[in-house]
Amino acid sequence: MHIYLIGMPGAGKTTLGRQLAATLNLPFIDLDEAIEKQAGLTIPQLFEQKGEAYFRQLESEVLKTVSDSAERLVIATGGGTPCFSDNMAFMNKNGTTVYLRTEPDVLVQRLLNQELSQRPLLKGKSETELLAYLTQTITARQPFYLQAGIIFEARDNMQAVAQLSAFISRFESSC
């Protein structure tokens, strides 16, 4: 049974996922990185050259391939992963899903500190446009995100990892 981190871009799936894996002494997989490896193209190249529909199909396939591992993994998904195909049901069947819930204004501040060119759906947006896009997208995605086994508000990083691993072990022992 794997641990799947889900949530909006900037929620900390990759960052917290890596820390959680180190804390639990489990291998870490970033789904976007696995997709890039499989396609031989970066995420921006995939969107540009093949289009989003192709990316979503590949995303669903790679989610299933990496989940085939007999070893328990911490998997950081992409922001859209739970909302396409049967991915959310698949993840709930194959492990513990954790929704890293973050308010749009916090996401904007984190994302503005970063190079947006690596995130094709956000690229070229001003602060106002980013806030509008994230607010609207959270509303659309929330019905999927809220199917997660655990809903977690990430705060200070080090504390967040300890809290999150305690939540996961409590959740899994109650299942």
Ligand SMILES: Nc1ncnc2c1ncn2[C@@H]1O[C@H](COP(=O)(O)OP(=O)(O)O)[C@@H](O)[C@H]1O
């Ligand atoms: N809990 C947190 N507190 C403060 N900054 C964070 C937190 N989680 C992530 N960040 C920062 O936000 C940015 C996006 O994080 P990332 O892990 O790439 O998010 P995701 O994979 O969910 O899109 C990074 O600069 C990261 O350092």
Ligand SMILES: O=C(O)C1=C[C@@H](OP(=O)(O)O)[C@@H](O)[C@H](O)C1
């Ligand atoms: O929100 C999305 O649909 C996407 C989020 C990205 O992952 P992050 O959530 O790590 O940015 C990546 O999978 C792709 O650019 C699409």
Ligand SMILES: [Mg+2]
């Ligand atoms: Mg990520």
